[in-house]
Amino acid sequence: CLAWSDGSIRRFPPGFMFGVASAAYQVEGGWDADGKGESMWDRSIHEHPDLVSDGTSGDLSADSYHNYKRDVEMLRELGVDFYRFSISWPRVFPDGFTNNKNEAGFQYYDNLIDELLKYNIEPMITMYHFDLPQKLQDLGGWANPLSILWFEDYARNLLEQYGSKVKYWITFNQPNGICMEGYGDGTMAPFVSVKGIAEYICVKNVLLAHARVWKMFNDKFRVKNKGSLGISIAVNWLDPLNNATENVQATDEYREFTIGLYVNPIFSKAGDFPQVVKDIIARNSKEQGFRKSRLPVLTSDEISAIRGSADFLAMNHYTTSLVSRPKKNNHPSPSFEHDANVKLTYSKHWAVAKSPWLRSAPYGLYKALIYLNLKYDYPSIIITENGWSSDPGLDDTQRVDNLRSYLNALLLAIEDGAEVSGYAAWSLMDNFEWTAGLSERFGLYEVDFDAAEKTRTPRKSAFVYKEIIASRIVDEAFEPKSLQMTLS
Ligand code: PNW
Numbered sequence: 001c002l003a004w005s006d007g008s009i010r011r012f013p014p015g016f017m018f019g020v021a022s023a024a025y026q027v028e029g030g031w032d033a034d035g036k037g038e039s040m041w042d043r044s045i046h047e048h049p050d051l052v053s054d055g056t057s058g059d060l061s062a063d064s065y066h067n068y069k070r071d072v073e074m075l076r077e078l079g080v081d082f083y084r085f086s087i088s089w090p091r092v093f094p095d096g097f098t099n100n101k102n103e104a105g106f107q108y109y110d111n112l113i114d115e116l117l118k119y120n121i122e123p124m125i126t127m128y129h130f131d132l133p134q135k136l137q138d139l140g141g142w143a144n145p146l147s148i149l150w151f152e153d154y155a156r157n158l159l160e161q162y163g164s165k166v167k168y169w170i171t172f173n174q175p176n177g178i179c180m181e182g183y184g185d186g187t188m189a190p191f192v193s194v195k196g197i198a199e200y201i202c203v204k205n206v207l208l209a210h211a212r213v214w215k216m217f218n219d220k221f222r223v224k225n226k227g228s229l230g231i232s233i234a235v236n237w238l239d240p241l242n243n244a245t246e247n248v249q250a251t252d253e254y255r256e257f258t259i260g261l262y263v264n265p266i267f268s269k270a271g272d273f274p275q276v277v278k279d280i281i282a283r284n285s286k287e288q289g290f291r292k293s294r295l296p297v298l299t300s301d302e303i304s305a306i307r308g309s310a311d312f313l314a315m316n317h318y319t320t321s322l323v324s325r326p327k328k329n330n331h332p333s334p335s336f337e338h339d340a341n342v343k344l345t346y347s348k349h350w351a352v353a354k355s356p357w358l359r360s361a362p363y364g365l366y367k368a369l370i371y372l373n374l375k376y377d378y379p380s381i382i383i384t385e386n387g388w389s390s391d392p393g394l395d396d397t398q399r400v401d402n403l404r405s406y407l408n409a410l411l412l413a414i415e416d417g418a419e420v421s422g423y424a425a426w427s428l429m430d431n432f433e434w435t436a437g438l439s440e441r442f443g444l445y446e447v448d449f450d451a452a453e454k455t456r457t458p459r460k461s462a463f464v465y466k467e468i469i470a471s472r473i474v475d476e477a478f479e480p481k482s483l484q485m486t487l488s
């Protein structure tokens with residue numbers, strides 16, 4: 001409904017920022033251009049092309065390395081307030097270590113940032129979006145506690161180079177993706193699968209690396225640059241399948257395993273991993289014959305370093321699942337799945353995207369935001385990803401429906417007290433969707449990957465989003481009159 005009963009229009013509040021997001025490996029291409037080093041995704045896919053369902057890679061992708069001016073033109077067409085993109089660590093430091101700097105890589109991001117600023121589009125930089133330099137992976141990557149220092153060193157260089165131009169910083173994209181998928185189920189690079197152990201070591205290291213960078217930012221860069229720094233955390237919603245006690249309990253626990261594991265150490269008053277997660281992993285570890293819990297302990301110094309180490313929660317939200325407790329725990333032991341011990345399903349009423357895990361349940365965004373308010377005392381939030389995957393094609397009705405209904409749910413949550421100051425749609429354009437390759441399209445703009453120029457064409461959703469941004473209203477009746485873009 002567009003208006004209140006007194007006739008006033010429901011709008012996103014003044015100052016609310018609309019944007020779009022992307023990530024380096026998914027759009028840039030230029031995998032070895034001008035001195036870029038090898039990332040763990042380059043290495044994994046070059047050695048094992050079969051890891052990607054359609055046999056593609058990020059070698060060229062949308063070639064934003066060469067097409068960044070067109071990308072900024074699209075941002076101007078949409079009229080966005082900000083662009084969230086990530087820096088490829090091996091593009092700026094080919095080996096990961098900061099002694100060997102690739103000037104051409106730094107120049108690329110300087111050019112992109114300057115082009116954005118020229119048109120009053122705020123850059124929002126993700127320092128790390130899944131593409132570790134291979135040399136650092138050779139040393140164990142995020143399972144090695146020295147990664148904390150490597151990341152701090154890298155981040156210092158980014159803040160020194162771009163801190164005066166860039167106000168919004170995000171250290172990590174989705175620690176759960178980095179750790180659970182990268183080191184546990186082995187479905188993302190580095191495709192390591194030391195289940196029930198490596199994931200938790202990774203989580204501790206990533207949280208500590210984040211906290212060190214926040215401290216450095218807070219001490220040396222914040223005031224000078226009037227900036228803010230956060231961390232992107234996947235907060236999908238979970239509801240119990242029904243109100244059976246065991247399912248309600250499983251849901252509470254699974255929220256702590258998937259949300260609390262990352263949010264609690266940073267955003268709760270007490271800090272640390274959630275108690276229930278500590279208890280369950282300690283109990284299981286003991287039963288499995290481990291002398292200590294597989295979940296590493298956070299010392300009191302570590303707890304206080306991590307606690308409060310973010311200016312905002314950068315929330316990636318895509319979908320909702322229904323949780324039940326299986327009669328028997330058949331997951332491999334040990335593993336994260338065994339520790340969490342749940343079965344996930346969906347309502348049959350929720351539309352299914354091209355990605356099998358992605359269902360449209362906009363009420364879940366509302367509930368997730370209210371949950372964060374009650375549990376973590378009204379954190380400052382920027383939605384840094386939300387989106388929909390489809391087949392190629394310009395008439396993307398399902399993406400339009402999904403975008404509108406999630407923005408409606410977001411507006412409702414803001415009206416009910418959620419402190420959300422921005423929203424980024426995933427994604428500006430079609431890109432390399434990790435192991436799904438080019439088979440799942442998330443773009444507001446379609447990319448012709450067969451064309452040498454990687455031609456970008458706006459989908460219907462791009463016109464709808466443009467109208468929402470311009471009016472700050474979600475008008476379900478809006479129909480784009482022509483499919484011709486104009487610059488705003
Ligand atoms: C995000 N889930 O990952 C990533 O940050 C992006 O790089 C990616 O392209 C995008 O979402 C679409 O997949 C997610 O299962 C992967 O709910 C899976 C989930 C959520 C986010």
